Amino acid sequence: MKHVGQNVPHDSAHLHVTGKSTFIDDMPPLHGEVCVGIVPCPKAHAKILSIDTTAAKQIPGVLAILAAADIPGHNRFGPVVQDEYLLAEKEAVFIGHPLALIVAENKEALLAARKAVKFQLEELAPIFTIDDAIKASSFLGNQRLIQRGDVDKAFASAPHTLTGTFDIGGQEHFYLESQVALAVPGEDNTFTIHSSTQHPSEVQTLVAEILAVRFNHVTVICKRMGGGFGGKETQAAQPAMFAALAAHVTRRPARFVYSKDDDMRFTGKRHPFKAFYKTAFTDQGEILAVDTQLYSNGGCSTDLSFAVLERAMLHNDNAYFIPHFRVTGRVCKTNLPSNTAFRGFGGPQGVAAMENLIEEIAHTLKIDALDIRQTNCYGRRSEFPSPCNQGEGKGGGPIAGCVPPPPPSPGIPGEREITPYGQTIANNTLPRLFETLRKDSDYDRRRDEIDQFNQHSRTQLRGMSLTAVKFGISFTRRTLNQANALVNIYVDGSVVISTGATEMGQGVNTRIRQLAADELGLPLSSIRLMPTNTEKNNNTSPTAASSGTDLNGAAALDACQKLKGRLAPIAAKMLADQAGGLHAEPDHIRFLAGRVFDDRRPAKTIDFQQVICHAYELRINLGERGFYATPGVDFNRDTGKGHPFLYYTNGGACTEVLINRFTGEMKLARVDLLMDLGQSINPGIDRGQVTGAFIQGVGWVTTEELVYSAQGNLLSYSPTTYKIPNISDLPDVFNVSWIDNPDNHVSLLRSKSVGEPPLLLGISAFTAVKNALSYLGEESMKIALPATGERILLAMPARTAKPSTYVPAPAK
Secondary structure, eight states, X not given: OOOTTSOOOOTTHHHHXXXXXXXXXXXXXXXXXXXEEEEEOSSSSEEEEEEEOHHHHTSTTEEEEEXXXXXXXXXXXXXSSOOEESSOSSEEOSTTOEEEEEEESSHHHHHHHHHHOXXXXXXXXXXXXXXXXXXHTOEEEEEEEEEEXXXXXXXXXXXXXXXXXXXXXXXXXXXXXXXXXXXXXXXXGOEEEXXXXXXXXXXXXXXXXXXXXXXXXXXXXXXXXXXXXTTTTSTTHHHHHHHHHHHHHHXXXXXXXXXXXXXXXXXXXXXXXXXXXEEEEOTTOOEEEEEEEEEEEEETSOTTHHHHHHHHHHTTTTXXXXXXXXXXXXXXXXXXXXXXXXXXXXXXXXXXXXXXXXXXXXXXXXXXXXXXXXXXXXXXXXSSOOGGGTTOSGGGXXXXXXXXXXXXXXXXXXXXXXXXXXXXXXXXXXXXXXXXXXXXXXXXXXXXXXXXXXXXXXXXXEXXXXXXXXXXXXXXSGGGSEEEEEEEEOTTSOEEEEESOOOSSSOHHHHHHHHHHHHHTOOGGGEEEOOXXXXXXXXXXXXXXXXXXXXXXXXXXXXXXXXXXXXXXXXXXXXXXHTTSOOOOGGGEEEETTEEEETTEEEEEEEHHHHHHHHHHTTOOOEEEEEEEOTTOEEETTTTEEEOOSEEEEEEEEEEEEEETTTOOEEEEEEEEEEEOBSOSOHHHHHHHHHHHHHHHHHHHHTOOOOBOTTSOBSOOSTTTSOOOOGXXXXXXXXXXXXXXXXOTTSGGGBOOOSSHHHHHTHHHHHHHHHHHHTTOTTTTOOOBSOOHHHHHHHSOGGGGSOOOOOOOOXX
């Protein structure tokens, strides 16, 4: 029986539901273990005049209070640019910036010492918002650019232009397990770090650098995380460094764990963005040109902000061919905790800017937004007559450069399948997704119903939107597109696999078990995935960019195939001996269901364990390291051109919302999701990823608002003030399906990654709200993201108790 393609349960599901899964803070205290905590700065931007720890050090149970000067190695760190100070030196740059590190015997002493530390600060002028950063020219790095065509010339002759700004809010990761690390010192100045991290190798690197030891003195282990969503890609390193410093000073095990409140207040979020946009389009809704300036709020340091901005720019086109396209990007430096990776990694912000723009065009032309999306979809030639051939430009002349090319030949990508950065969209399923979902969701009939409903209802307002996603799969930093795996076979026929992938609930270990079980022809019970460990897997990439299975699964398969290559000649000889010398060839040896046989004589089999035992007797190596590097990915940041992605995961969502005209409360009435996942490795886990990501995206665009005081304090730092979706927020009707697509030949067993792309479909909830408000007029639909109940209420004029007067043109 093949395991790939089956609904194999998550390998930790039985432990999660019985409460037996062990997370780091579940690990019993080790002998002599100490507690570690920080003294957080209460000001967003301040010069440090003095820190007095005298009284705090006198508290019974306090072992040490460390400042920047006590760090043996580097105090400055960062995954790309080393511009963040672990412990503040002369200046604190965000609320929560650690002024000192406290090491104590127990939590009571730690909290008492935290209150007893005295410090003097000179408050400096802070910057919190993108607008203020732009005014102050407070930026990180230089401006970036991606462009195609002649944008300025297209605007000069376009029938219609539209300009606007769009504010896109951030998002709290809200993983259930807070940032946590346990550091255990060993002999000869070595350290073992148990870290809740998506990037064990980065934790290893930064711990070694802060302690001034070689990398081989630090071993990082991650068994599992209680959620990550990108928040533990880089920012798990700080807790690990805190714990390691304490272990270094005391020579005792040390544990650091943030409370949920402090985790939310002091760690980075999804980057807020602001888009300044201008677009040119025809009477029929063909988009001729788009010019967008994207600004992100990076917080106090670089972290991964450059890469996040880059992916936002690479996804700003989303599913649409735009002949004249320009997007610039800049990261703003502010006095907030450094913003960081979050599921989608900038892609959601770039796509949201485009989808918001399309809703604006639809309202301007009184055309259904779905018609505009399908008209401009990659691979689809416009169904409307081209104004380029009809003298519809300004002055009666043609519009330069906008003549659509002839339709491409079947199976051959045409010009309308080339992105602004020059990558061809192979295996383009976007037109098919739009067409299929429009039909399956009964979009046109429901649109007519919504038009009628909004004309007559005095109490409620309905809206609907169908959006798509084209999400590039690969790290945009070429170096990270690699992975290694270690596969060991024991003489009883059981197998252990170690990879650089980290398990945060997404099921990467389960998928790799399925892949290896099929490759070796063994039952799942024979395969065990080990905790991620930098001693076994060196120089690993983060588990991020939806590439965990693609990279690490391919590396594991490489190791399995090498092992089979060594075992096949042994099995061939064993089969020949069993058959009285009948010839058997290694090329015909197959491994299936725990048996080994020659495919020309499948009735004659040998038990897999027998082959392993005989190989061991012959001193054959039964362990192997596999390696995989993603082929063909490259991107030139200077020119804005290249092939940054191996392939695209596509999908569509049709979302209908119901709004209370008097309170602004919004409910999801119905959602239809349709994904292209190629050939799914595990449909059950993929379904969970699709639905979970979508709802997380809905939370980002509707209810999850980060609210700060004028002084920069995060006010929405707990579940009482920060509203993530719960069970009552699920739509009454929730349909999830995917198309059959066996033609994605470049990926792992023709599967497509699923971790991040469906989150971007949550944007359809925002555009559905925008569509509902469009029935009230142009001003009502200009709403920022997230579209919270308060913002929806304020967007509706006081007269909305009356029926709507605006009726859009019928859908095509």
